Amino acid sequence: MRQKMLLAFAAGAMLASCGESENAEGPEVADLLFSGGTVYTVDGDATVAEAIAVRGDKILYVGSAEGAKAYVGPNTLTEDISGKIVFPGFTDSHAHLPDGGDTILGLGLGGLTSAEQIVHAVKAYADAHPELPAIMGSGWELNLFPDANPNKALLDEIVPDRPVMLVAADGHNGWVNTRALDLAGVTSETADPVNGRIERDAEGNPTGTLRESAQGLVSHIFPKPAVEDVVRNLEAGLAYQAGNGITATIDAAIMHDHNEAAYLEVSSRQDLPQRVRLSLLAAEEMVTSMVTPDNVEAVVEKLVERRAQFRAQAKDRLDADAVKIFVDGVPENHTAAMLEPYVNAPLGPDHRGEINLSEEALNAYAIALENAGFQIHIHAIGDRAVRVSLNALEGAIETNGERPRRHHLSHLEIVQPEDIQRFAPLGVTANLQALWHFNDAYISELTEPFLQEKLHRWIYPAKSFVNAGARVVWGSDWPVSTSDPFDSMEVAVLRKNPDDANDQSWIPEERLSVDDMIKALTINGAYLMGQEDIRGSLEVGKQADFILVDADPYKVLPEDISDIRVLRTYIGGRQVFSAAE
Known part of the structure; x- marks a missing residue:
């Protein structure tokens, strides 16, 4: 395929009988046994085995193929996997499942590579659905339009009589037509909302692009989806994740709306094809915050009530024990919060972005969330956002004292080296979206030209976190980008456009x-969800969450990692995905 080089497996392989379960009458009998392949256990010794056996929902044996024979009974389903590879099930530590499912079942614009393709797709969808009173979709890429600013005229030409709203792939930008602006009453006289911006032409008229919370000026006129429709989206999202070898997902932002209602609807199911943690968001619009120094206590009380609904009915595969905080925006529209001003930004030489809530509010919020027993999940992209987030978590430690805490910061696009060194001592996990770690148009056209040159070296650090002793997890941010973990792995290893x-x-x-x-993807992701004692590695007694893939990422050429396919996915010993092999 592409020019290649071998990547050696750094942790020494040990072929051993690394676990077995016996009773007084001898070994228990397995329900399922795979042998004849390579089993990467990701245990503390980096053990590599030949066979894995499952009984019920737990791992019964991991070790040599010869040793596995003792666990075979008359009803054991045995399979020679012929050199294929077994890993623990993967954890996606940052995704948006109902939204992702909506891109599968509705108008998804991801993967389109030109403005013309997007316009064609929107027209085709609108023409196919004359019964819809409004057209909604998502997934378009900012870099396909000059200044990341698509104009309403493109949509007016194809759908002049119904409101249209298309959310960008990053979720921080929206694109609407004139009909939508008119119905919402957004004009040249409309002021920019807090934490948002209306893009305007030279005369001050809205152009059709809405940044951050400004999307809320228009989104309220669109019909809210029925809960049963969102449940279908969620089910599609869960299935998509399983197809990518993902057995656990942290849903990164759930407001008190139809998405939360859909999760409540499915939370009592014992057979969910994912282990899910919800990060509850206290906001009236996505990518914003409603928290002030005066309302922290009331906001946390409401979050506790929302969590209690899930604790009352959810089974062991779903919890709502985390809270999401959007501390800033994104650099492409200059809303990421920076320590020093942007360069050549249209908002002037002093513009450095803003944090979505005051530092006073953030500090108090972190303390209160810890006291209420929540994990804190922070969106932090600019270097100022990263710093104030770490300051808030450090302040919570100083105020609340020693206690179990597994907080994490996501995205981490621009990070000062001195702040990288703070993650490990504070016990904060770095949640990386590794698929973004190459020099694409988002970087070369929409980010680097607007940042001071000294910051370019510190865009999307990754190995620096590992070298500093920080725990690193992977999140896809699907549907912002694919949740195929091997696509991300190739980019992480090469830092090149795949x-x-x-x-x-x-x-x-x-x-x-x-x-x-x-x-x-495995043990660190399980740790982040507080589940490393039951999953994340393949060890006897742990849950039988594992995947079968067709090639070994430790041994294929780095340029071929993205070609690896997930063949089967198991959770609790039950197959939840199977590809055509």
Whole structure:
């Protein structure tokens, strides 16, 4: 395929009988036994085995193929997997499942590579659905439009009589037509909302692009989806994750709305094809915050009530024990919070973005959330956002004292080196979206030209976190980008565009190893969800959450990692996905 080099497995392989379960009458009999392949256990010794056996929902045996024979009974389903690879089930530590499912079942614009393709797809969808009073979709890429600012006129030409709203892939930008603006009463006289911006032409008229919370000026006119429709989206999202070898997902932002209602609807199911943690969001619009120094106590009380609904009815595969905080926006529209001003930004030489809630509010919120027993999940992209987030978590430690805490910061696009060193001592996990770690148009056209040059080296650090002793996990941010973990792994290892054989490695000193990524996907992700004692590695007595893949990422050429396919996914010993092999 592309030019290649071998990647060696850094942790020494040990073929051993690394676990077995016996009773007084001898070994128990397995329900399922795989042998003849390579089983990466990701245990503390980096043991590599030949066979794995399952009884009920737990792992019964991991070890040599010869030793596995003792666990075979008359009803054991045995299979020679012929050199295929077994890993613990993967954890996606940052995704949006109902929204992702909506891109599968509704108008999804991800993967389109030109404005013309997007307009064609929107027209085709609108023409196919004349019964819909409004057209909604998502997934378009900012870099396909000049200044990341698509104009309402493009939509007016194809759908002039119904409101249209298309949310960008990043969720931080919206694109609407004139009909939507008119129905919402958004004009040249409309002021920008807090934490939002209306893009305007030279005369001050809205152009059709809405940044951050400004999307809320229009979104309220669109019909809210029925809960049963959102449940279908959620089910599609759960299935998509299982197809990518993911057995656990942290849903990164759930407001008190139809998405929460859908999760409540499915929470009592014992056979969910994912283990799910919800990060509850206290906001009236996505990517914003409603928290002030004066309402912290009331906000946390409401979050506790929301969590209690899930605790009252959810089974052991779903919880709502985390809270999401959007501390800033994104650099592409200059809403990421920076320590120093942007360069050549249209908002002036002093513009450095804003944090979505005051530092006073953030500090108090972190303390109160800890006291209420919540994990804190923070969106932090700019270096100022990262710093104030770490300050808030440090303040919570100083105020609340020693206690179990597993907080994490997601995205981490621009991070000062001195702040990278703070993660491990504070016990904060770095939640990385590794698929974004190459020099695409988002970086070369929409980010680097607006940042001071000294910051370019510190865009999307990765290996620096590992070297500093920080725990690293992987999150896809699906549907912002695919949740195929092997696509992300290839980019993490090479820091190159996976679709361009001639691309050069970008900031190569930040390349992760395959082993770094496997740990991020397995045991580290399980740790983040407080589940490392029951899953995340393949050890006797743990839940039988594992996957079968067709090639070994430790041994294939790095450029071929993205070609690896998930063949089967198991959770609690039950198959939840099977590909056509």
